Amino acid sequence: MNMHFAHLTVVVKLLILSGFLITGFSCAVLGDEQNVTPTVQSPETTAAYVPGELIVKYKDGSVAALAAEGTGPVALEALGAEVATDFSAEGLSNLQALDISGSLSVKEAIEELEQSPYVAYAEPNFIISLSLPETEPANENDTGEISALSYPNDPKFSDQWGLTNTGQTGGKSGADISAAKGWDITTGSDSIVVAVIDTGVDYTHPDLAANIWTNPGEIAGNGIDDDGNGYIDDVHGYDFINNDNDPMDDNGHGTHCAGVIGAIGNNGVGIAGLSWKVKIMPLKFLRADGNGDTAASLNAIAYARRMGADVISCSWGGTAKSQALGDAISSTNVLFACAAGNAGSNNDITPHYPSGFSSDQIISVAASDDDDGIPSFSNYGASSVDLAAPGDWIMSTYPTALGHQYVKMKGTSMATPHVAGLAALLLSKDSSLTPSALKTKILSSVDKLSAFSGKTVSGGRINVLKALGGGSSSGVVALPGQSNAPKDLNGDGKYEDVNGNSRTDFSDVVLFFKQMTWISSNEPVTVFDFSGNGRIDYTDVVTLFKSI
Template sequence: MRVNKLTSLIAVALLPLCSVAQPKEKPVPNWQNLDLQSDGVFGISTEKAYSLLKGKKSQPVTVAVIDGGVQTDHPDLKAVIWTNPKEIPGNGKDDDKNGYADDVHGWNFIGSAKGNVQWDNLEIARQVRIYKPKFESVLPTTPLSAEERKQFLRYRIFMTEYMNKLQNAQYGQEYYHTLKRYTDSITRKIARPVLTMEDLDKYKPANDMESKTIKVIKAALKKDPDYKAFDEDMNEGLKYYDTQISYHLNLDFDPRSIVGDNYENNKEKYYGNGDVAGPDADHGSHVAGIIGAVRDNNVGVKGVADNVRIMSVRTVPDGDERDKDVANAIRYAADNGAKVINMSFGKSFSPFKGLVDSAIRYAAAKDVLLIHAAGNDGENTDKIPNFPNRNYGDSVGVTMGSVAPWIEVGASGWKNDEDLVADFSNYGKKSVDVFAPGVKINSTIPNSLYKEHDGTSMASPVVAGLAALIRSYYPALSAIQVKDIIMRSVTKVDHKVKVKNAGKLDFSEVCLSGGVVNAYNALQLAASTKADASSAAVIE
């Protein structure tokens, strides 16, 4: 989860955090499901699409949310949560003999009877911890075998990346602690818990740091006059960088003992517990609501699909997910009836990519459609890969092919202008398939609440919801056919868009389809598509 940008106290440059594409404006509620022509926002026309479905029958479709956990009793989610029909809750037994005792609503691969993993390292920190004892004292001139030389070069790459992240985190931590300290001081002196622009104009700074702090607060209030939003952004920034230093990049922190598995054994599958919410279900609950929050209860928000069952497979901590857990989560979802898997996570290194690739191909062979978030680094993933991805390789990393029923999703905003591509979104002419709404998306969060989040993490479940909607009303269509329908039915974008670090590009340069997904077009196309058994081929 990324946090909003704030102007730096220490430097003119902004911190490398995720920002909202149109900070001065807010979209109308439910914008992601609205129609560009009739509603004036670049949603996916979900509400319009339901006019095509009146009187049609549907069947429930299980969507696995591989994420950080889901609040299963949220008022807008509890009616759509998947329940294992063969499992008796709370008896401590594996009633259905699938290897997972009490997997009533899914499974948690990052927990055990001891408790649950909440924080973990970034993958880069785990790799440095592995290689550092062997190579930290090695010089470029030290005699090494060919294999050792390869490992040493890998270690130097990892170490450079790690140190860059650590220095950025230290800078960010110092910045936010300084901002917090002086903001609190100014607030106490003004004696008002909620500051206004008028308060700040009247206040006489006691020193240079207070003057700079006031400039930061004013800049934020010009974008959004709600001081509480500024205070929340500041506290989120503080928490984000403190977490990076304490957990994500801390080489002395390793929580895997909580899980209790043999981490070196990649063939091990049966570990974890049945707690599918975990200690922080914010991200996963938000994703689940985008996919399938109850549409007709006059409560909260509307999901894309109206007949889904959300299976929570808790795999992603606050930090980077581990390849072993991802592979097992995909296999669990496929084995237990999921026809769509949403994966709103990713990382820049995948040490056991072959293990994950094998699981992806296993799910594809079971006619599962996999939807994955492209990532929030503003990078071209044609050049800088994000993992997991559809490509699989041999033992030395050479790409041998790709899995067909896979959709990679970038994030778009609500305005059909040059800012359509969210400024944080990854993109790629070959590696990203489609774009979908991912800015200021309101959805379900823990404690039965709702909140707006930004990210390709939000765009991916929009597409997963669309895939589930198609598979629900047209169940004879294969995963590959559903992907083809989604790709061919996009709303094409015929103007240039601003892309971070790349200037203005044609939309065909940022994704394979050249457009934003459209539910109305997709359902029209699905209605005229005949089921094709030959489309079961899953490898391209």
């Protein structure tokens, strides 16, 4: 052993003289936002709902038409009810929102309606509320520790640990979704549209404006419904809670989610979204205070379907189960990325919706942190939550009018758009993928992690490179100058054969030493952490040398 160390000393001296430096990897930790905690419960208990409003689904379309007139077997006039919105016009057949102005309460009206053989179900118009997000404004002058990275050149990319984690935030190097390597395959497509159903989006933000969806059939400002979709001057989406054509974000939550999905990448400004080229469709159904309702969400979903959204991102939800919401989702043919919730609870025991609906279209998303652990706020569920994505202190865009262009937030709200952005990348590569096929690709390519074993269906966290078909199944790729990827020769999970020549010898030690910095930024750190201290450093060189 002493002879080994003597040889190692000579090697180290030679490498130092050759200009190679030993680099340690240490970091700092970041923190918390819990921002989607709807206050609603089941209608049998003390559900929070909009007073005087309910949603009804009829069993037959002709009955719905008669009911709209207050006649026929379901006479709304007798109930003191009138049709506020007929969702049938939006592709949600036989579904209506009603206003109750008579003596009956919402609960009594529902009981009366459900006695009719012509009514499939009736439910309150549930209130959906975001808890106001905790935010940490970005330092406008701070370009971060690793901003010297040449690709992408966005100055705050160093703060996006979820995309490339070198331990810069105090977490574990390699605990990321391999986005930078995935971008070698595709950076997205302008033909893919992602609807962000939320508090709106700052469509003028300098890191988002060029990626905002524009309605091709509408002429701005002429006061005419040019495309005949029922909405006047809906040039950049719509506001369904205030009922106007301006989906500007006055809360911040929706803009933050939009930036994770599609902030323009490699433009020398701010951050990089998962999909550098994409179209974000802003659909507002939550007010500045974070409150909205089911009826507004139904209109938003119907609009997204009608106007051709390819992916829908829903960073909200609660414990109230709205069958109308489930039906609206089923009426589409797109993938829904849905937040699992921020109560730190088991969704298998206490269901959360819409993430908990049983549908091949829905991916339920938990949050991961910069150590590849599960944050205390994140909901989980072995059968009800599909996978995890980065959600702990995520840097993203913020409405300029609210005082900061970039902030950090945390919650499954932030994890969800990572999945929506990955879906957009996959569709940019193959637009024929069905929602079910997209879901399968995303779930089957996760990095399996102990923290999510038994806590999610897949047991892992998304991996962009693997989902796009790049890299090996382990995520390990060939080191610079090598033709073969490293190999695990003895099945212990460590890749001691660094140069991939099917044996472990002194040349592996030399190569590992020379490429420590590259390995920590481009490989799964766990497979090269020979010393087991959670990072790549000189102790790994020593441990690898001893093992030869």
